[in-house]
Amino acid sequence: MQQNNQKPATSPRKKILVETWGCQMNVADSEKMLGMLQDQNYETTQSPEEADLVLLNTCHIREKAKHKVVSRLGRLREIQKKNKNMKIAVAGCVAQAEGKKLLKQTGNIDILVGPGKIDDLPKLIEENQKTGAQQLSIGFKKAKDHEEETKDTKSKVNPSLAGKNTVSRYVNIAQGCDNFCTFCVVPFTRGREISLHPSKIIDDVTQQVESGAREVTLLGQNVNSYGHDLIRSNKLELTNDGPFVNLLRDVAAIDGLQRLRFTTSNPHDFTLSLAKLFRDERKLGKYIHLPVQSGSDVVLERMKRKVTVAEYYERINWLQKASPEIAISTDLIVGFPGETEEQFEETVELVKNIRYSFFYAFKYSTRKGTAAARFLDQIPEEIKSRRLAKLMAVQDKITIELNKNEIGNVREVLFQYESSKEPGIYYGRTEQFRLVRVKSNHNLVGELRMVEINDANKTALVGSLL
Ligand code: 5AD
Numbered sequence: 001m002q003q004n005n006q007k008p009a010t011s012p013r014k015k016i017l018v019e020t021w022g023c024q025m026n027v028a029d030s031e032k033m034l035g036m037l038q039d040q041n042y043e044t045t046q047s048p049e050e051a052d053l054v055l056l057n058t059c060h061i062r063e064k065a066k067h068k069v070v071s072r073l074g075r076l077r078e079i080q081k082k083n084k085n086m087k088i089a090v091a092g093c094v095a096q097a098e099g100k101k102l103l104k105q106t107g108n109i110d111i112l113v114g115p116g117k118i119d120d121l122p123k124l125i126e127e128n129q130k131t132g133a134q135q136l137s138i139g140f141k142k143a144k145d146h147e148e149e150t151k152d153t154k155s156k157v158n159p160s161l162a163g164k165n166t167v168s169r170y171v172n173i174a175q176g177c178d179n180f181c182t183f184c185v186v187p188f189t190r191g192r193e194i195s196l197h198p199s200k201i202i203d204d205v206t207q208q209v210e211s212g213a214r215e216v217t218l219l220g221q222n223v224n225s226y227g228h229d230l231i232r233s234n235k236l237e238l239t240n241d242g243p244f245v246n247l248l249r250d251v252a253a254i255d256g257l258q259r260l261r262f263t264t265s266n267p268h269d270f271t272l273s274l275a276k277l278f279r280d281e282r283k284l285g286k287y288i289h290l291p292v293q294s295g296s297d298v299v300l301e302r303m304k305r306k307v308t309v310a311e312y313y314e315r316i317n318w319l320q321k322a323s324p325e326i327a328i329s330t331d332l333i334v335g336f337p338g339e340t341e342e343q344f345e346e347t348v349e350l351v352k353n354i355r356y357s358f359f360y361a362f363k364y365s366t367r368k369g370t371a372a373a374r375f376l377d378q379i380p381e382e383i384k385s386r387r388l389a390k391l392m393a394v395q396d397k398i399t400i401e402l403n404k405n406e407i408g409n410v411r412e413v414l415f416q417y418e419s420s421k422e423p424g425i426y427y428g429r430t431e432q433f434r435l436v437r438v439k440s441n442h443n444l445v446g447e448l449r450m451v452e453i454n455d456a457n458k459t460a461l462v463g464s465l466l
């Protein structure tokens, strides 16, 4: 069944180690790169000592990103003294933003490939093997390249190469972002927003479902503004609900798909139609990640988020009306330039009011080239750390309370994997995206089962099968 069988039995398989940092987009990109490399006879390894190729898929969203890559390359240089065959490829947003400097500074990168150019990776590896010369492909993907991709390729998933979770998969639906929030480097590293055509996405998801996926998460930096570029270029019709809601409906109709999620949504592009879909489309589940970044209007304005706190609450309200049990998570930044103690306290208030199921909170990190890097009133590191610790303590309490509230409930759980350390322990997620741990004598992976929740802590619920 596997295409690798077409390779002569004598050709030894090469080993690849992939390290993925950062967002789900990078996770999806890593899986895509692994999928493409199946034709080059690679299998995965966890050990750099035996790897023929180490692929670092890097993230540039916060400071010290380049630092981290340089230090990892230093460590790999030591290992290369013993494993002389090891080639190194650097992909992702650090490759895009700092790649040329890295090439000069480090001396052991064989291949450099930006996030818009990952389709070039097999060719770059081949060329490097043939000539021994450093290979480089960075720059942004153009709408034209996307069209070509739509026509010519299907994303390949080789189950032996892709990540261990074959039940829940990521599918990229758009690249880049047009928003230019003043703190964010994404529009500079990933370029302007380009959406894939719905037909290509339907094909991708169908393929994933055929190869065992039961849940997909559609990915975009600003996922709910999906398709506006396609409307502008007359590739899609303008409709009342908008291209993203239409796409979700079409994807949800795919047979065999049991759950559909998406990330990351932006409150600015969040419509009432999208909220209502949580009422009408059962597969959508009862969970959304909706980053707010701050609970202060003054800070939101300086971040250029283009929504007020009141507008954010309004969207939360739409969602809770459409789906009363919906769980919500968010992203927050503390210590944005100029953030006063009072403005920070407004964020604490918002967190207490909304009662997120969890959040990702970050200390503001200066990114070269972004507007906020030029703001004069930067906040000292110790204040940022204190604010972050306070916010996390507030959230931890809420997370534990919400998880404990689940005790006694019966939830539908999609099981995703068996614990590698504890055989017979299976992990899955409820519709609200809460992690559930269950003991079972038979393999639950891929099954959707009703589970009674018996216990809970900060990170997971513990349940038993009904
Ligand atoms: N500093 C701190 N956090 C940031 N994020 C993005 N840029 C920065 C930055 N410069 C956070 C935001 C975003 C998440 C992916 O990363 O909260 O939603």
Ligand code: SF4
Residues within 6 Å of the ligand: 177, 178, 179, 180, 181, 184, 185, 186, 187, 221, 222, 266
């Ligand atoms: Fe960055 Fe803002 Fe775009 Fe999100 S919406 S990727 S935070 S610029």
